[in-house]
Amino acid sequence: MRPAPSLVRVVALGDSLTAGFQSFGLFGNTETSTPYTDFLLGHVRRDFASSVSVEIINKGVIGELSEQMLARFDLDVIRLSPKVVIILGGSNDLGWGIAPQEVFSNLREMYELSLRNEIVPIACTVPSILGFDAAIPLRITLNKLIQERCRKSEIRCVDLFTATADLATGRLDSRYSADGLHLNTEGYRKMGDTVYEEGLCPILRAIAAHGSSTGSS
Numbered sequence: 720m721r722p723a724p725s726l727v728r729v730v731a732l733g734d735s736l737t738a739g740f741q742s743f744g745l746f747g748n749t750e751t752s753t754p755y756t757d758f759l760l761g762h763v764r765r766d767f768a769s770s771v772s773v774e775i776i777n778k779g780v781i782g783e784l785s786e787q788m789l790a791r792f793d794l795d796v797i798r799l800s801p802k803v804v805i806i807l808g809g810s811n812d813l814g815w816g817i818a819p820q821e822v823f824s825n826l827r828e829m830y831e832l833s834l835r836n837e838i839v840p841i842a843c844t845v846p847s848i849l850g851f852d853a854a855i856p857l858r859i860t861l862n863k864l865i866q867e868r869c870r871k872s873e874i875r876c877v878d879l880f881t882a883t884a885d886l887a888t889g890r891l892d893s894r895y896s897a898d899g900l901h902l903n904t905e906g907y908r909k910m911g912d913t914v915y916e917e918g919l920c921p922i923l924r925a926i927a928a929h930g931s932s933t934g935s936s
Contacts, residue, residue: 725771725772725926726772726773726774727771727772727773727774727802727803727923727926728773728774728776728799728800728801728802728803729773729774729775729776729801729802729803729804729805729919730775730776730778730795730796730799730801730803730804730805731754731755731756731759731775731776731777731778731779731804731805731807732778732779732788732792732795732796732804732805732806732807732808732829733778733779733780733783733788733805733806733807733808733843734779734780734781734782734783734784734788734807734808734810734811735779735780735781735782735783735810735811735901736755736779736807736810736846736901736902736910737754737755737756737777737778737779737805737807738752738754738777738779738780738781739752739753739754739755739756739757739777739779739907740752740781740901741753741897741901741902741903741904742897742898742900742901753903753904753907753908754777754779754907755907755908755910755911755914756775756777756911757907757911758907758908758910758911758912758915759775759911759914759915759919760773760775761911762911762912762915762920763775763915763919763923766920766923767923767927770927771923771926771927773923776799776801778791778795778796782811783808783811784808784811784812784815784817785808785809785811785812785822785825785826786812786825788806788808788825788829789825789828789829792829792832793832796832796833796838797832797836797838801838802838802839802926803838803839803840803841803919803922804829804833804838804839804840804841805841805843805877805914805918805919806826806829806830806833806840806841806842806843807843807845807879808822808825808826808829808845809822809823809826809845809861810845810846810858810900813845813854813857813858813861814854814900819857819860819861819864820864822861823861823864823865823868826842826865827868830842830868830872830874834872839875839922840874840875841874841875841876841877841914841918841919841922842865842868842869842874842875842876842877843865843876843877843879843914843918844861844862844865844866844876844877844878844879844880844881845858845861845862845879845880846858846879846880846883846884846891846902846906846910847880847883847884847889847890847891848890848891848899848900849890849891849892849893849896849899849900850899851899852890855889855890858880859880859889862878862880866878875917875918875921875922876917877913877914877917877918878913878917879910879913879914882909882910882912882913883895883902883906883909883910883913894906895909
């Protein structure tokens, strides 16, 4: 008999962009959520249903700062014993005028906590913004710090900025947002696609391959 698929727990840690918050602006106060993790799980079930059992736990908190994410890292990540943690934070910090270097310090500590606890981190860059051009350079600065750290530490990095931006202007692509800050359904779908392709899929492939090799006679 084939062994049962191994369980891989994945925690998605972040703010409203992880929670999937949507704001419909001129269309009223209607609010809904379409977290990227829903789309992420769809990809996983399509490609790995027979080889890896994946549980994705969304720990996105609307309005949260990176310092608050770090404060709950033990409770919402380490104590859940995941194999993988997806870390996306910093957008709110920058909006409140916190320096990119300070934001990055919190993110870097989360990457290091993951590694020390044998959890595979996936670092995400912060998406751009639409309608506030002065805020874009701060996001680029933070993202460069994230990407450089990932290169040095061989941490997998998902570039959500590039995936959701109008590359001609550096602004958040209007197709992916209703209010210029949060994403719409297509934006969160794009996030899920990108996190899967650049982050989670290669990790699951390696886990599935390892399981096949150890389970063969």
